[in-house]
Amino acid sequence: MTEQQKLKWQPGRRDLLFFGIIAIVVLTLVLGSSERKTKPVPDDEMHRTATSRDACMTCHGSDGVSPQPKGHIKGGQCFQCHQQPKHWAGMQ
Template identity: 55%
Template sequence: MKLNKRDTIFLLIVAGVIIFLTVGATERTTKSVPDNDTHKNVTSRAQCMACHGVEGVKPQPLGHPKANQCFQCHTQPEHWVGSSKK
């Protein structure tokens, strides 16, 4: 098969799109929950919100999603003692 210039450019664009999509899919934009003593022992949302509610030591940022399942977006700490991701 002989490739002319247009074929080559087309193949490069296709390869670029594939690379872009695979890299984008593996990259998480949400921060993981820190794997420290505070975080690995917290097992309920109420506990999370005691610190991450508006009055807490580290409030969630403005416009943060109101979703309850923290671990759906923030990866669990590696040494977490609670049940596995629901």
């Protein structure tokens, strides 16, 4: 490769700016869309170790410490809508 060819492949400042803008747009879209999702399941001890729907419902049923809001769907797979904790202990 000659010296001149090498130089051709150097991205210029404008290219970097262009990629920077693309990255920002993509990031904004990704972060923006995740905000519209439902609340994630907190990644704390009590949520990491609840490994069945029944376990969730002992606290989030109508008699629990933190009932689901009125009109919340009955049944359903919790993690389909509420993001599962990162360090979750089980499989649903």
